[in-house]
Amino acid sequence: MACSRCRTLPLSVETRGTLLLTGAVRELIEILIGFLEVEGLDFEDAGLELRLHEANLFEFLQRVRDAQAFNALERRGLSALLLEPGEALSFHSFTRARTLEQWLGLLDACGLIEILEAKRFVSWFQPILSATDGAVVGYESLLRGRRSDGSLMFPGEIFTLAGDNDLLFQVDRQARESALRCAAAAGLQGQIFINFVPTAIYDPVHCLQSTVGWARKLGFDPGRLVFEVVETERVGDLDHLKRILDFYRGAGYRVALDDVGSGYASLNLLATLKPDIIKIDMEIVRGIDTDTQRQSVFRALVGIARDLGIQVLAEGVETQAELAYVVGQGADLVQGYLFARPAPQPPEPQWPTF
Incomplete structure (x- = not known):
């Protein structure tokens, strides 16, 4: 069996769970709280960690992108991790955490993710x-x-x-x-x-x-x-x-x-x-x-x-x-276009007469 790394997609349109948000300093958390309040999103404040229950990471990132709420430095200083239902937070979970900058890059790749998922x-x-x-x-x-x-x-x-x-x-x-x-x-x-x-x-x-x-x-x-x-x-x-x-x-x-x-x-x-x-x-x-x-x-x-x-x-x-x-x-x-171009069912190639 292949390992979970190549079988698991980092971002799903459908998966919901507990979204963990954190930042290196409290000032970043305060900026994030302001965004969540403006968006009307319920959250738990645990100091340097915010939790959104029954959240969808894909939808959250769309809100961030559409609102243009954070500058580049803030996007690199804030991180997010989605815990799936029933999943306990562990040290291994943090291998899936990314900065908002990285997550937004993945959002731009949603066309490829959709192809992979399907x-x-x-x-x-x-x-x-x-x-x-x-x-x-x-x-x-x-x-x-x-x-x-x-x-x-x-x-x-x-x-x-x-x-x-x-x-x-x-x-x-x-x-x-x-x-x-x-x-x-x-x-x-x-x-x-x-x-x-x-x-x-x-x-x-x-x-x-x-x-x-x-x-x-x-x-x-x-x-x-x-x-x-x-x-x-x-x-x-x-x-x-x-x-x-x-x-x-x-x-x-x-x-x-x-x-x-x-x-x-x-x-x-x-x-x-x-x-x-x-x-x-x-x-x-x-x-x-x-x-x-x-x-x-x-x-x-x-x-x-x-x-x-x-x-x-x-x-x-x-x-x-x-x-x-x-x-x-x-x-x-x-190999080359002289003989045949790529196709789902390749044609009979043409061999030139010298």
Whole structure:
């Protein structure tokens, strides 16, 4: 079972309980009391702590936002915590406490929270082709969130909101599970590339159990699944990442590094982690047929990958000239708009005739 961190949402539209409000000094509490009185909200005053019973944190934050009652310093000095019915205040409870500034940020992310609460993540897929003959060898899963009105929230917005509001744990777990469910529903064959964020995983043995469970339940052969590290260049704790990749390998899965070559850390990562596949960043592939600097980086990465027994995937291929170059320089796999765009049910990709 996954831990409560990634299964529990910090803010709910429906949950009611005892709302605890506190501040570093009594002067802040007095300002807060003035706000509660103006809003007509009943509360208990316990000195440096105020209690509102049968309260909804979401509604309270909406009042704070609409009234614009506190300045930035006050919002950072006041904190709130919602105790659910029957829950006793404990030291562990304080891990859920946030400042009003942080809670209001979450309120701005309520669209993402609503998607998470309703479990409305879906995955679209883009084909990955053999550089030898254009045969489809697999698909990358790409996350989308479906809002209540049917419109889509795309990865840039999803992960920005998640990163700013401490929701990466919940997003990453649901995204992995969505990739597996949607791939099975679409009847996709070949390898399935599934993105994950290393910083959203505390301990792979515990945090990844639900993903492994879904893979088994849906009948996926572990050898078909490739778990792909996103934001490869931002990895700060290599030992932690290595434990995660070792866990995946131990379960029979393959691993890939995304966006390789976009910074200076790539070479060390390749030597230390020795992934099965590297995806060379689209910023290197774009216009590579006419850019000698990009060509030098690409050739160097291919040479190192060959020495280490790593497959090379060139991503973001958009023109025949780019394709001709990366194929000629030793790419094993290719991916990009030249062949097919992401879709819920990906179309048959088009392989150019040279």
